[in-house]
Amino acid sequence: MFHALFCYDPASPLLFTGGQFLCWFSLFYVGFLWLRDHARARLAYLVLFSWFFYYKCGGVFVLALLATTLADFLIALRIASTQRERARRGWLALALSSSLGLLLYFKYTNFFVSSIAQLIGAKFEPFDIALPAGISFYTFQSLSYVIDVYRRRLEPTRDPLEYACYLAYFPQIVAGPIVRAEELLLELRHPPRLDAERVGSGLYLVLLGLVKKAVIADYLARLSDPVFAGGVGLSGFELLLGVYGYAFQIYCDFSGYSDMAVGLGRLTGVELPENFRAPYAAASITEFWRRWHVTLSAWLRDYIYVPLGGNRRGRTRTLVNLMATMTLGGLWHGARASFVLWGVLHGLLLCGEKLVGERWPALRASKLGRLLGTITTFQLVVLLWIPFRSGDLGQSVLLLSRIWREFGLSSAGAVLGARSGFLAMLGFGAALSLVPPGLSERWARVFSRAPLWARAAALVVVVQTTLELRSSELQPFIYFQF
Amino acid sequence: MIHASPKRSDEFGFARGVAVSAWCADRERVAFFSRLRVKLTTERAGIELLAMLGALWSLLGLYASVARPLSLFGRELQKAEIAEFFRPGPRPSQVARVSATAPFRVGASASPEAASVSGKAVLDEAPQRILILGDSMIEGLLPRLADYAAENGHSLNAVIWYGSRTIDWANSSRLTEVLAAARPTFVIIALGSSELKVRDVEKRAVAVERMLHRIGSSKVLWIGPPNWTTDTGINALLERTLGSGRFFRSAELHFERKRDGIHPTLGSSERWLDAVVRYVVEESAVPIRLATPKKTGTPRPRVRVFSPPS
Structure with a gap:
């Protein structure tokens, strides 16, 4: 029991949807409330719990997190205290190379070496390198901090605890949202506001995220997983259903995690940024990227697209910048050619939209135009999820050709009848993906004003529902692998 | 400040009241209770949350401890397996790391218990009606098994239920139907790949026993899943439930995988089956x-x- 509670177990990492997390969070919260008014003790407590949480998720890789924390904290101080531009640039280069070096080593070594081996026709055996959980997320946070200090947009914190908490804050370390230092550090400096509305809405978001992930996403995976694992024995109609199922599975999985992160943030008095704004209601790919994984899009915009020149250097350069940003965005998701391809295709669509938008600016002004735009955008996004999920261009083409050849409505009735549970979850997922953030916040406020017994009953009902509908397999969050 | 005034005029009650008043009048204690009251007032939302979590844990624990589960709309309500939160999964040292490129090792798979029975069982020379059933792993095993069956005069039938698990076979009539159709004398089962990460691994023992019961007197060999990730105990459970000599443990073999990272390649599957045959x-x-x-x-x-299965 001691081992299960305190030691890292690769077979059962600490997930927000798991019982062990609920147990740890309940214990943590008692201490957190007690230390609320003691700024230093509260911060130290948050850091220790966050490190422990990360250790339970990623084991010894907590050392990589500690190394990044220490290195970037000290380097940022040096950058701020140095006046000579050349020295500042040198310190920045050191920070970038140390943080990016770790990320490149853990995430991209096999990808780059095998690509080179393929180019020169050599044989390559992949190195046995495991990927630390959440490294892409906390590395981006660390980079943004050092770059902001270098640009003199941010005064570096002189408190190592504050910086450690910014990087390791447990609700968002493993899969975001990617938070800027200026936002989180400010929140951490003040005593957390834990009024009824904030705590109530936090609990609402945790429960909503739990339903999205453990009930809807995991249920949808029951068909989409076999579809993308070859789909042998499935009809064309079922394959198509599985592809649409994946679109809502990944939405519910990731936005469910983000909701839980924002909810846990509110429970500890911190307002984390939202990551999703009804992405499938977007009327264009440009709009989709303002609604999907918002914090990553903003990071890519501020630290890659704008420094490259953004849209300030003419049309051709704008298109090149867009392509470069989206390709890197694709590569950020993982060291696979299919992710790069996914990023490139999104980049091409963005470029196409820019050109069309310049030529016919009034195209989407009408209501009909917006409706058609929403439908087209959704179909394109679903289409591009195929290479993203398949992991291989050949398999993507095979899946598409099978859907094309084997699609028939003759079996549709039987399939729909046999998969009524899947269809119901698909409907729930679709409905949730279209809820605008404002409406969701209003529901959260209504929930927070409900009587105590009603909120307690909702908690019990949601937990019991996840027990009833959960898959028997441990289903880690999809974005944990990125 | 909290005061306890004597309600009775008898000596004992009065003395107690004075003692409590004196205790509360102590400056430090007054400050403590004052802080506690402020805390309870300002942290009301947080304390309410703790109360809700407490109620949830109590209900889950209470329900987990009752012998007879409740039913709602004819469906038995699941119990939270609270003890499992604190039960460790298999240690990494107990489970071999599977490398996609490592050479395929054969012959290192049988458990000590299985090895101890070798030589005791008598080789059955008669032609068999072999039925192989299970999940998608059969796709890779089948071509080589067909070669063995043809060489040795056995007939061969195969049933692939993609993505199926022991509980799917145990809870449906499919097993009975395919057994009735094939009337096998030798049943090979390749299942467990979809159950490497199950939380409720112990429940699978009932499913396996139910399957064995339906198969009856036919010879049974179970080919364990080719782990591509650490399992939560399905291999140990199968080994335990099937007993000596009927379970081929594949977990520690090294496979070349297809691009999905799960299924062994055709060549690797052939060598896998050769190991099973040996x-x-x-x-x-x-x-x-x-x-x-x-x-x-x-x-x-x-x-x-x-x-x-949907």
Whole structure:
């Protein structure tokens, strides 16, 4: 029991949807409330719990997190205290190379070496390198901090605890949202506001995220997983259903995690940024990227697209910048050619939209135009999820050709009848993906004003529902692998 | 400040009241209770949350401890397996790391218990009606098994239920139907790949026993899943439930995988089946004639295919 509670177990990492997390969070919260008014003790407590949480998720890789924390904290101080531009640039280069070096080593070594081996026709055996959980997320946070200090947009914190908490804050370390230092550090400096509305809405978001992930996403995976694992024995109609199922599975999985992160943030008095704004209601790919994984899009915009020149250097350069940003965005998701391809295709669509938008600016002004735009955008996004999920261009083409050849409505009735549970979850997922953030916040406020017994009953009902509908397999969050 | 005034005029009550008043009048204690009251007022939302979590834990614990589960709309309500939160998964040292490129090792798979029965069982030379059933792993095993069956005069039937698990077979009538159709004398089961990460692994023992009960007196060999990730105990459970000589443990073998990272390649699957055959003949409790085939590429036998369980 001691081992299960305190030691890292690769077979059962600490997930927000798991019982062990609920147990740890309940214990943590008692201490957190007690230390609320003691700024230093509260911060130290948050850091220790966050490190422990990360250790339970990623084991010894907590050392990589500690190394990044220490290195970037000290380097940022040096950058701020140095006046000579050349020295500042040198310190920045050191920070970038140390943080990016770790990320490149853990995430991209096999990808780059095998690509080179393929180019020169050599044989390559992949190195046995495991990927630390959440490294892409906390590395981006660390980079943004050092770059902001270098640009003199941010005064570096002189408190190592504050910086450690910014990087390791447990609700968002493993899969975001990617938070800027200026936002989180400010929140951490003040005593957390834990009024009824904030705590109530936090609990609402945790429960909503739990339903999205453990009930809807995991249920949808029951068909989409076999579809993308070859789909042998499935009809064309079922394959198509599985592809649409994946679109809502990944939405519910990731936005469910983000909701839980924002909810846990509110429970500890911190307002984390939202990551999703009804992405499938977007009327264009440009709009989709303002609604999907918002914090990553903003990071890519501020630290890659704008420094490259953004849209300030003419049309051709704008298109090149867009392509470069989206390709890197694709590569950020993982060291696979299919992710790069996914990023490139999104980049091409963005470029196409820019050109069309310049030529016919009034195209989407009408209501009909917006409706058609929403439908087209959704179909394109679903289409591009195929290479993203398949992991291989050949398999993507095979899946598409099978859907094309084997699609028939003759079996549709039987399939729909046999998969009524899947269809119901698909409907729930679709409905949730279209809820605008404002409406969701209003529901959260209504929930927070409900009587105590009603909120307690909702908690019990949601937990019991996840027990009833959960898959028997441990289903880690999809974005944990990125 | 909290005061306890005597309600009775008797000596004992009065003395107690004075003592409590004195205790509360102590400056430090007054400050403590004052802070506590402020805390309870300002942290009301947080304390309410703790109360809700407490109520949730109490209900889950209470329900987990009752012997008879409740039903709602004819469906039994699941119990939270609270003890499992604190039970460790298999240690990494107990589970071999599987490398996609490591060479395929054969013959290192049988458990000590299985090995101890080798030599005791008598080789059955008679032609068998072999039925192989299970999940998608059968796709890779089948071509080589067809070669062995043709070489040794056995008939072969195959049933693939993609993505199926032990509980799917145990809870449906499909097993009874395919057994009735094939009337096998030797049943090979390749299942467990979809149950590597199950939380409720102990519940699978009932499913396996139910399957074995339906198979009855036919010889049974279970091919364990080719782990691509650490399992939560399905291999240990199968080994325990099937007993000596009927379970081929594949977890520690090294496979070349297809691009999905899960299924062994065709070549690797062939070597996998060769290892299984060696185990059947040399170590298992159900040895049958399985001489090495001289020809390969035997036409695929009749395969019944089922879609993944919804």
